[in-house]
Amino acid sequence: MIGLYVHLPFCLRKCPYCAFYSVSGAESLFPAYVERVIQESRLFSPRPVDTIYFGGGTPTVLPPTLLKDLLATLLERFPCNGEITVEANPATVSPASLQILRRAGFNRISIGVQSLKNEELQFLERLHSAEDAAQTILDASNAGFENISADLMFGLPGQTPEDVAFSADQLCNLPVSHISAYSLSIEDGTPFAVRSPELPEEEAEREMYYSLRRSLEGHGFLQYEISNFARPGFEAMHNTNYWLCGEYIGLGAGAHGYTDGVRYENTCDLKAYISSTDAVANKTVLTDADRYEERYMLGLRLRKGIRYDGNSNVPRLIRAGLLEKHGENIRLTERGMDIANYVITELII
Ligand SMILES: C[S@@+](CC[C@H](N)C(=O)[O-])C[C@H]1O[C@@H](n2cnc3c(N)ncnc32)[C@H](O)[C@@H]1O
Ligand code: SF4
Structure with missing residues (x-):
């Protein structure tokens, strides 16, 4: 998509x-x-x-x-x-x-x-x-x-x-x-x-x-x-x-995009954008580690969660009542959603 x-x-x-x-x-x-x-x-x-x-x-x-x-x-x-x-x-x-x-x-x-x-x-x-x-x-x-x-x-x-x-x-x-x-x-x-x-x-x-x-x-x-x-x-x-880390083309001043494994960010200066021929101010080629982190940071926001990949921190967070199994997926519990940033950080350290 x-x-x-x-x-x-x-x-x-x-x-x-x-x-x-x-x-x-x-x-x-x-x-x-x-x-x-x-x-x-x-x-x-x-x-x-x-x-x-x-x-x-x-x-x-x-x-x-x-x-x-x-x-x-x-x-x-x-x-x-x-x-x-x-x-x-x-x-x-x-x-x-x-x-x-x-x-x-x-x-x-x-x-x-x-x-x-x-x-x-x-x-x-x-x-x-x-x-x-x-x-x-x-x-x-x-x-x-x-x-x-x-x-x-x-x-x-x-x-x-x-x-x-x-x-x-x-x-x-x-x-x-x-x-x-x-x-x-x-x-x-x-x-x-x-x-x-x-x-x-x-x-x-x-x-x-x-x-x-x-x-x-x-x-x-x-x-x-x-x-x-x-x-x-x-x-x-x-x-x-976005939450599934899919691709998107971003156009305009301050827009972000993600295409062919590259995240880019256009200049935030309106006049500079209008007069530019290349509006991109920042480009990052995502490594496997970046993609892994993004999958957790974005995908876990979804109620259906993300597929459980054997992450060794998961059992501890399930015991703490912050994550739960949902079919093949893991997802945040209601309590986990309240401190989602903490749970996600614990998963990607
Ligand atoms: C681009 S605006 C939506 C469209 C239009 N500009 C408007 O405000 O009616 C995006 C939304 O982000 C939310 N928002 C912006 N700044 C926020 C902040 N500091 N804290 C919480 N929500 C914020 C608002 O709900 C806002 O509607
Ligand atoms: S400043 Fe603009 S974009 Fe931001 S909330 Fe107000 S109307 Fe929407």
């Missing part, structure tokens, strides 16, 4: 917690950027791909007609009959733009909802209200999107497990088929790293996660990855390919 990722590093305004590479106020660069992405795509031989993902940043900050033209051009080189996702922020779409995107060929939309409580959205300095986010989901559904994902954030200062369940319940009553839930992390270089808001204690944060999981499972969502839940059949194919 191979995916195609296109990074669109633009946002209406930067959120104070976010370290994703994106800039605001760069509208004048949109046409040149899209042209450069198309040029970069020509460095790769034409081939069918299984999934396409327009991520960001906020791809929907670009005019929908520009996204439509970019997708059409990429599809000529990389035909795709599978999942084609666009990420969207509720403050940057309208019923009309969603219709253009759906008709352009995007068949999945991932919407940054974050919360359905206005005071939480205000704390996160989001540019939309809970009502706007809910309306965007309905508008996407009316535009013909049957595969709608929503991002939720939890572990906010002062938040309770009931608050998290409230947003999850509200979301599940909307036409959403997939939910990604992230615990707020304070990232270096962001305004939140300077302000250091007081985060909940670890135990309280875990209670929020359990509450979220209970609520989503109660609505028929299945957890298939540490942070991801889906109605059966709506698991994200593009992201699952």
Whole structure:
């Protein structure tokens, strides 16, 4: 399986917690950027791909007609009959733009909802209200999107497990088929790293996660990855390919790719990317040891786990209640998921 990722590093305004590479106020660069992405795509031989993902940043900050033209051009080189996702922020779409995107060929939309409580959205300095986010989901559904994902954030200062369940319940009553839930992390270089808001204690944060999981499972969502839940059949194919260490072509400033055993990373500087002929800033040929580590680091995030390969640390972690056998596979237990990084480190030392 191979995916195609296109990074669109633009946002209406930067959120104070976010370290994703994106800039605001760069509208004048949109046409040149899209042209450069198309040029970069020509460095790769034409081939069918299984999934396409327009991520960001906020791809929907670009005019929908520009996204439509970019997708059409990429599809000529990389035909795709599978999942084609666009990420969207509720403050940057309208019923009309969603219709253009759906008709352009995007068949999945991932919407940054974050919360359905206005005071939480205000704390996160989001540019939309809970009502706007809910309306965007309905508008996407009316535009013909049957595969709608929503991002939720939890572990906010002062938040309770009931608050998290409230947003999850509200979301599940909307036409959403997939939910990604992230615990707020304070990232270096962001305004939140300077302000250091007081985060909940670890135990309280875990209670929020359990509450979220209970609520989503109660609505028929299945957890298939540490942070991801889906109605059966709506698991994200593009992201699952990452967790299975599959290949993907990455285009755009700050994009990553993995093709022919080489991981590469494009320059994060927008203007340098636009004027470059070779955007790749870093290339790593993965050794067998790297691949082995990645298989654990990424694959164990999946609920189905990874095939047991005789790793001698496994029996000890099973005895500690952190791993369990699941058919031919080993997987994290619920307790193991809480300290996944520790368990994975123990497996690859
Ligand atoms: C590229 S954005 C999604 C689309 C769009 N830009 C938006 O925000 O609406 C990726 C997601 O990562 C999550 N995220 C970003 N920074 C985070 C942080 N510091 N802690 C937890 N989640 C974070 C948010 O849920 C966000 O929706
Ligand atoms: S969370 Fe989304 S909208 Fe906010 S800065 Fe990050 S990418 Fe942009």
